[in-house]
Amino acid sequence: MNVVLAKTETGRALSDAFAVARDRLPGAGKVLEQRRQAFDAYESAGLPHRRIEEWKYTDLRMLMREVLPLAPAPDAKALKNAEAALKRHKVRGTRRLVLVDGVFAPKLSDTADLEKGLAIRSLREVLEAGDAALQAQLFSPDISNPMVALNSAMATDGAVIEIADGTVLTQPLHVVHIAGGTVPAAMFTRSMLRLGRDAGVTLVESYIAADGAKTYQAHDSLIVAIGDNSRLDKVRLVGESSESVKIFYAVMRLGSH
Numbered sequence: 577m578n579v580v581l582a583k584t585e586t587g588r589a590l591s592d593a594f595a596v597a598r599d600r601l602p603g604a605g606k607v608l609e610q611r612r613q614a615f616d617a618y619e620s621a622g623l624p625h626r627r628i629e630e631w632k633y634t635d636l637r638m639l640m641r642e643v644l645p646l647a648p649a650p651d652a653k654a655l656k657n658a659e660a661a662l663k664r665h666k667v668r669g670t671r672r673l674v675l676v677d678g679v680f681a682p683k684l685s686d687t688a689d690l691e692k693g694l695a696i697r698s699l700r701e702v703l704e705a706g707d708a709a710l711q712a713q714l715f716s717p718d719i720s721n722p723m724v725a726l727n728s729a730m731a732t733d734g735a736v737i738e739i740a741d742g743t744v745l746t747q748p749l750h751v752v753h754i755a756g757g758t759v760p761a762a763m764f765t766r767s768m769l770r771l772g773r774d775a776g777v778t779l780v781e782s783y784i785a786a787d788g789a790k791t792y793q794a795h796d797s798l799i800v801a802i803g804d805n806s807r808l809d810k811v812r813l814v815g816e817s818s819e820s821v822k823i824f825y826a827v828m829r830l831g832s833h
Contacts, residue, residue: 589643591619593762594729597646601732603703603711610715614728621722636723639821644793646730647677647761654756657786659684661754665784665815670750673735677756678763680733693743693775699734699766710736714768714799717827724825727764727797734767741772741803748778753796755789755820762793773803779810785817792817798826 594615601611623640624631650658658676662684673696674684680698687696702710714736719725735751751767769779783794794816802808816822 590726591615593643593645597730600646601730602700605706606708607703607711607715610711611729614715614719614725615730617719618722618725618729621720621725624722640793644760644762644791646732647757647763647792649679650676650681650756654786655681655684657758657788658754658756661756661784661786662752665752665782665813667748667750667780667782667813670748670780672750672752673737674752674754675733675735675765676754677761678732678765680735691743691745691747693740694745695738695740697736699731699736699768702736710768713770713801714766717797717799717825721825723795723823724797727766727795727823727825730764730795731766731797732764734765736768738770739772739775739777742774743772744774744776745778748780750780750782752782752784753794755785755792755794755817757792758788758790760791762795764795766797766799768799769801769808771800771802771806771808774805775803776807777809779808780813781811782813782815783822784815785820790817790819793821793823795823797824799829800826801829802831804831 623636625637626632626635654677658681662674671686674681680700690696702714715728717724717728719728737749739745753765771777800808
């Protein structure tokens, strides 16, 4: 099928937003080039519209008619709001990894005393550490999808979780995305879960809004690689503002890696 994507004022505004945010995005060298290529792919396509079968029930041109600026790094007030929201949405018995306004929040996350075979880093750490193999996987999703490409270009942070061969975690991992600011803004996050062979984990994802966070746009992606004879149980909980726009996609790779 020959798919035609519409270019709108919204699409051009996103181009301006990328130009403004580019210096804030983590990674250098090849990462910057991959971001540029991803944004070029988005820009040449534009926002999907309702005449495309996959998007016939979702009019992004209407939902994103106002392009919001990239959310600033959370300040003390946003973190305090996020902490209060966490108490209301607590899932007991899980290891919590928290993102506030698109930025990994170590003080709100449970990253101490990790079980043997479990490694956790922020996306920013991975992109700035020069780990070429992981970076290649983080930017591997097909950027022919314009919204995937836009997320590749704009992702600010996320959680990168690696579980070694033979490691079966008894404690679920809980990735919590919180909109903590009170000013309308956009958030772009990308996380990765790598399961080795004969491994297992339960992953819980929560999307919530702190008090005062109403109008925002959240673009999230999850990349999962599952080794042979491994198991992933995944739960998603949504408690976001009714005035928010949420775009999410997941890429799953099964088998040896």
